[in-house]
Structure formats: structure tokens, C-alpha cells
Amino acid sequence: MIFFFSLYIFLSFLISFAVSKLVKNKFLKILWFSLFFAILTGFWFIEPGSNSLAPIVSIAFLEITIIDSNGFARLFRPLAALIVLTISASLMFFLVKQYFFKKK
Numbered sequence: 001m002i003f004f005f006s007l008y009i010f011l012s013f014l015i016s017f018a019v020s021k022l023v024k025n026k027f028l029k030i031l032w033f034s035l036f037f038a039i040l041t042g043f044w045f046i047e048p049g050s051n052s053l054a055p056i057v058s059i060a061f062l063e064i065t066i067i068d069s070n071g072f073a074r075l076f077r078p079l080a081a082l083i084v085l086t087i088s089a090s091l092m093f094f095l096v097k098q099y100f101f102k103k104k
Helices: 002-020 026-041 056-065 073-100
Strands: 043-045 053-055
Touching: 002 026, 026 056, 026 073, 043 056, 043 073, 053 056, 056 073
Parallel strands: none
Antiparallel strands: 043 053
């Protein structure tokens, strides 16, 4: 289970990094990387009250297609929080890198 989770996070990081390489603007690179990383790595409970976790993307896909609707608001809140956290962390990393490792 830990191996699968680590592999999933690593592949999500690679996909997010590849998407960010498509953009030239540094701010947009940070934004796209953070957005894709948050969307791909967000986990939440499969159903309200259950103990099983699944990626938010797969839960949203199932909500749209085949299972009974439990509402997208329960998926939107953790996804929005994760997007804000990843954008904040990426911007802080970028600013610290710019400040401490200036090219002279």
C-alpha cells in the first residue's frame, strides 16, 4: 500500500512538472504545477461516513457517471484547501529560492 501511494505521488509530481514545462512564464509555471499537483494528489473519503480513501478525481468521475450523487461540495472543500496549500508552498519555495540563491 505504501509503495502504491508513493508511486502515485511520484507520478503525479512528474505529470505536474511536465505540464508546468509547457509554459514560459514563471508565475504560470508555479500556478499550473500547483493546480495539477493538487488535483492529482487530493484524497478524500469514497462515501460520507466510510473509512476508505480514494483520489478526488476518481470520486468526481464516479459522481458524474455511475454512483448516487453525494454532492460535489464534499469534494470541493478539501480540493480547494489543497490547491491553496500547494500554491502557497510553491510560491514560498520560489521566493526563498530567488532571495537566497540570487545570481550575482
